[in-house]
Amino acid sequence: MELGDNYGRVATDLRVSLTDRCNLRCSYCMPEEGLDWLEKQTLLTDDEIVRLIRVGVEQLGIREVRFTGGEPLLRRGLVDIVSRTTALVPRPEVSLTTNALGLSKLARPLAEAGLDRVNVSLDTVRPESFEEITRRDRFHDVVEGLAAAKAAGLGPVKVNAVLLRGLNDDQAPELLTWCLEHGYDLRFIEQMPLDAQHGWDRAAMVTAEEILASLQTRFDLSPAVEPRGSAPAELFLVDGGPATVGVIASVTRPFCGDCDRVRLTADGQVRNCLFAREESDLRTALRAGADDQELAQRWVLAMRGKLPGHGIDDPTFLQPDRPMSAIGG
Template sequence: MRDKPVTFGHKGYIGNDVCLPCLERCSVAQQFEDNFHRKFYYLRLSVTDVCNFKCTYCLPDGYKPSGRKNSSFLNLDEIRRVVKAFADCGTSKVRITGGEPSLRKDFTQIIETVAATQGVQKVATTTNGYRMAQNVASWKQAGLTHINVSIDSLDPRMFHQITGENKFHQVMAGIEKAFEVGYEQVKVNVVLMKDLNHQQLPQFLAWIKDKPIQLRFIELMQTGEMDELFQRHHVSGVAIRNQLIADGWILKVRAANDGPAQVFVHPDYQGEIGLIMPYEKHFCESCNRLRISAMGKLHLCLFGEQGLELRDLLQHDNQEAELIARIEQQLQTKKVSHFLHDGNSGMTPHLASIGG
């Protein structure tokens, strides 16, 4: 029981479900929900769109500043306010993304700020891993509970070809360091690309045989700047799923604040396999996540729209009610699907622009 009632919207709560002043049984809190009854427990918070890698499927020519006048990324106070508003409306998981989020000099302080927010149970990040060996211990101490690292090949030469950086061994050292400092599992993201890495499943399976790694194969997604690459390299994850099932892998049940991966386990493997297949029918039915860009815009979908400005409501602590109201109003416009299967890649120029 909390010592004092906490206000969510217009109601106050003592415990998990007792409402003041009438003490009636009711819902835990105001909850972000759209017109299709999807509830949103998961916030993907971008803190920068800058990245130091040049991945072929995202920033093949490297990061280019946007040229925006008076542009700056969300500061710690703005981050604290937006995360608190989401947590007060049911969000229990926050993933800190980029670009490459660890490029922020205050990245550890960002983790501390998010982790200190009441109601947030999971604080995750997605990183290219090049700074992990040096900094992952301090990230864990600051409150980071989960890590995703992007490794698109276990062949150093192919890794270099895909990422544009010869840092394979540094990234692998970072994963080992994460285990040393106490992480029980590390998730590794692999973007599937035909004729590059899509036939490396045997090598990846051998790698996770005795390691607590959740290997996540992600289908290449079409964005505004990547049409030609998508046509050349897209491959469905269905063949991998069929192979896993035939080999005795079993689908795990998803938790409410889990991401979109279909996760498979096998009694002979310490590691797990996750498949993210956005082109599969019904993919969007389980959507539980919203996105905030590094410039403070709300994005209802990775591929949907230009984003709704929230930053004007992140300047003072007394603006939360208005902030929540604006988010709720925008949520009613969220579409039933991303329509990728119809060939609509939306307004997103590349994945780094709003944090993937």
């Protein structure tokens, strides 16, 4: 079996949210006071998470697993979950998307557990801007986490940045300069309508064209020669290479036609699209005693309903009820 949809796409990349909790309060993600977190009994246990990943890998052709949150480093069983995932046969590529708070202590244990690489969210290299965006004074902790990841061999270490109008939209060149100096791969991501406050405004979004124009005031950019395929980032050589910078233009240059991703939420729901408004429940069947074959079949069925695109440009587009913190990137 495979996780195919009705438009010829096959999901091989699984994003697993380990928690909806986060220790930052980024203005484009959640309100300062936080959110009502998922109740503990609704969350998948470590064993349940690993079992569903195993079903995906052994029966459904999943080749890549990325752990997300909220903030996945807050999951106490993270290192063991990673270790058990990398022990699966065939072994999937295993990565982690994190804000890097606490990564300075966990980078080495995660590398020893088999983690292949990390993506770190960092929108600015100015401490004062970091505090304004995240509402936390933790910039130096992120810097230490990034350095620890690089030292532990979790590379290439990628940095994901979102530019926000009036906050850091003038900082693209210095972000790239800093990442080049430290040996990190930078990817800019257009702000998407996944904030808990439902305050996203396309007119206020910093677009890919604006990001590239800003970068070109200091750097010479040329398209990378290799085809992007299902990778979300459009890559550009910086000053002739070999360094690159990426732009993930989910809104203005959607890549839905090549999407190979499927998502599993921390409470056991399959989401066949980041912007899906419907989910398919695996947790109930899992806890009711379903065998691996039944779980796989339910998962296959969940993918059949995947729409051809996310529809952000459609006037009837409705933002998902769940915010990004409860979906996982």
